[in-house]
Amino acid sequence: MPDNDFGEGRTIVVTGAASGIGAATAKHLRAQGDHVIGVDLAGVDVSVDLATLTGRAAIVDAIRDLAPHGIDGIVANAGVHRRDAMTVRVNYFGAIASLEGLRPLLRLDAPRAVLITSRAVLLPVDDGVVEACLAGNEGRAVSLVDALPGDAEHTAYASSKRAAGRWLRRTAPTAEWAGAGIPLNAVAPGWVNTPMTVRDRTPADVARVMAARPMPLGGRAESTDIVPAIAFFLSPANTRITGQTLFVDGGGETLMCQEDIWNGAARDEQRM
Template sequence: MSRTYVVTGAASGIGRATANLLAHRGNRVIGVDVRSGDVVADLSTPQGREDAVEGVLDEAGGRIDGVVANAGLSLPTAATVAVNYFGAVGLLHGLRSALVAASSGAPRAVVTSSMATLMPVHAPLVEACVAGDEERAMLIAADLEAQGPQVGAILYPSSKRALSRWVRRVAPTATWAGAGIPLNAVAPGIVRTPMVEELIATEEGRAGLEAAVPMPLHGYLEAQQVAALIAWLVSPENTHLCGQTVYVDGGSDVVLRGEDVWSWNDPPSTVSTPHDEARESQPASS
């Protein structure tokens, strides 16, 4: 059965690949973008988000089956925080009622985060975002931007870390899981874009990327490969994935974090095994 999906950032990159894939599968796609699309809106401002929500609801007749909040920036500017975090969260809040009203009975939502969530971030900025304090977050972001692009580069991972934290915080609540809406995130590694092509054109550039973003499985991604995962996450087949950030990164998460997602706070085991008992019965070496 055909479903109605909303995809932001649909004019290029992962957004365009996702919109094309969903449409190819027979679904209706409402594309939102700052330049062109079914709905043209600037998600970096509160008014732009309201315009986006109003435009989508008009296009969809008040009922949608899935939202892909994909629009984002990777610039060392405050606008990156406005779009990546507040744009995504604001849009999802605004469209939640239309998801609840989904005629299919299988509403879904996904945001595009990044493997950059694993990189150093500006903690006060992340906390301001997660607290929903846009005024404070934008003041912090503007200050970081003013210190130049090397400092401003931390805005991107900070915005994506905040977004993944928001997803994890709200996904299991009555507002989302309780309403039957699986809410999750994807975290791509390096996706081939014109900007990335410049970096990987030289041996020095490739070495720098490899050090920061190791991708031992198949190397760099194509946008279509991320789109395939997103398409599943917003499909009726995804019934129980809740609050997860799924790293589609060729192994960056595994290389950078190893086993620490389980081992860092494991309590001492209180269960002994025959091997333990045999070892304890051995005489101490002299």
């Protein structure tokens, strides 16, 4: 282990660490001896608003100050489930800025990065929003979300997460990430009992959403059910997996995508 700012253990940045999945991840990592730098709007080590350019610059400055010898892992987890443009600002542009901004601070020993997307990557999206995100055009993404029809309950959220998932697959094999020895993977939860899912929802509303998205393993997930997948992707033990999305959704993705998800894959040996 190179020079360390916090004694033994790896130094991991977790965004959205004040609540839900991020808080459960931080708790688990601390219990196993890691040093966690929590990032959120308030209430943890670094208070920034990842919806803003200022906040995205501030997270990098703050982590550099707190961990001048560098960090070992990033969990880009902060997110919102809303119909408005805050959804793309936080879930796509805030998450990607966190990963890209903090990547140069990763140390050489066993650097790892994890993006929290969602099973919602499988839901219908607005292609214009997704393409605007991937083009890095936040102004266009925001105006397209603002123009979505009022009854589009999940479109902004699904579009922000689909774009993030596509960014991951596009980015993980590049020189900056895989070429620098940094595995970059996503965890895509199904429905999890957190403030995000219960906030502003009646029990009947929750039951309706659950019925529409069956999970073969049954029941409802808690934040702690998502943590092992995040912890594995972060661990030095993950030496050969990158660019992957692991659905932690009780088997829901298998129902939605069915059996042969590889049919469209490149078979051309020139590309293998």
